[in-house]
Amino acid sequence: MTAPTGGPVIVGADSSAASADALALGRWAAQTLDLPLIVAVVRPAPSAIGSGRVDAEWTADRHRAAEAVLATARDTLGDPPGVEYRVVASTSAAHGLHDLAEHENAALLVVGSRSTGPAARLFAGSTAERLLSGSVCPVAVAPAGLPQPPGALGRIGVAYVDTPDGRAALTEAARLARRTGSPLLLVTVVARGDAAVPFLLGDDAERAFLDTARETYEDALRKAAESVPGVTVNWELRSGDVVETLADLAEVDVLFCGSRGYGPARRVLLGGVSARLLRRACRPLVVVPRAP
Known part of the structure; x- marks a missing residue:
């Protein structure tokens, strides 16, 4: 930022x-x-x-x-x-x-x-x-009719995915966090099991895939949190619809995201998320330019 x-x-x-x-x-x-x-x-x-x-x-x-x-x-x-x-x-x-x-x-x-x-x-x-x-x-x-003035909540959010765009969003959010002294909240969203495609993979294979994906996402979040010096970083792995979950993230002053995002197996921030978030987010949204 x-x-x-x-x-x-x-x-x-x-x-x-x-x-x-x-x-x-x-x-x-x-x-x-x-x-x-x-x-x-x-x-x-x-x-x-x-x-x-x-x-x-x-x-x-x-x-x-x-x-x-x-x-x-x-x-x-x-x-x-x-x-x-x-x-x-x-x-x-x-x-x-x-x-x-x-x-x-x-x-x-x-x-x-x-x-x-x-x-x-x-x-x-x-x-x-x-x-x-x-x-x-x-x-x-x-967003129209800000429910709280900017800075009132004391937390900066990042819709994080381990891609160049996701890392660019984290970098910009960290710069703001250092100026405000606010902690960062990194959020990765994965689909619920019932939102996946068991008819293609089978129930057991789908559950195994989601378990492996969660481990991958958690490891990426942990490493991302450790990569930001001088800032308190918390992270969460949430389940649900990506856009709806991020749009309802009301506990942050501002939410940063990349302009595009393709996570492992194209499950996280699957294309067009930033554009859809513009129409639905309840908190100010900062979209960071595409990484070169």
Whole structure:
């Protein structure tokens, strides 16, 4: 969640109620990591085709609307010193935030969830989902109506799987944990026996497979915990649906995960988990870019 160059935390704001949650999460991240905070609103860029006068009037109207969003953001934050407010012109919100993050060498991009989702649940719109495609830095999504302010629970979660992406998520989570003094909770989820495929393997073979898999996962969790110096690390192996189990992880301030994950036998964080978590997680989710 930190960048070695100390780049800023960037919050993408808009006119929805979800912006308040994104601003709260972004301010906490910037203060915790001792990084600059930039609040950005992306407005449509002028069209390359069309009436010059009409296009200019429409562009000016969109700029005024963006400035109004920034004014609301100032009021929401209490206009603290040192915060930058910017209007960015682009073809889409995701594209504009991508470009700004790359230009500023951002440490973190923060956006809110769509307000149409259930209370205290993420229901990420296209902006958050598109940000995950080729993002130059971790992307954090705040659930609608945060039940607790960021940092109140004092624990950092990691959806861990022993892959390059899982280890990248652990590294970023550990950096935040060192700044906050919070312990880490590493969670690996495996399918319950009744959720597996005994009709292919047979009941006995399936149980033997799950027992072996559990030993593999526990060993990976143990080694991962031992690999993080200077941080208290707890780990748990849980059974159930991967997305539902991780989405209900309410005892952490923030949950880190990789942008993709294929565990042993493709049982853990089986593809698309990060995207599905965006729509369901009850706590802020930080998706770490794919490891090179």
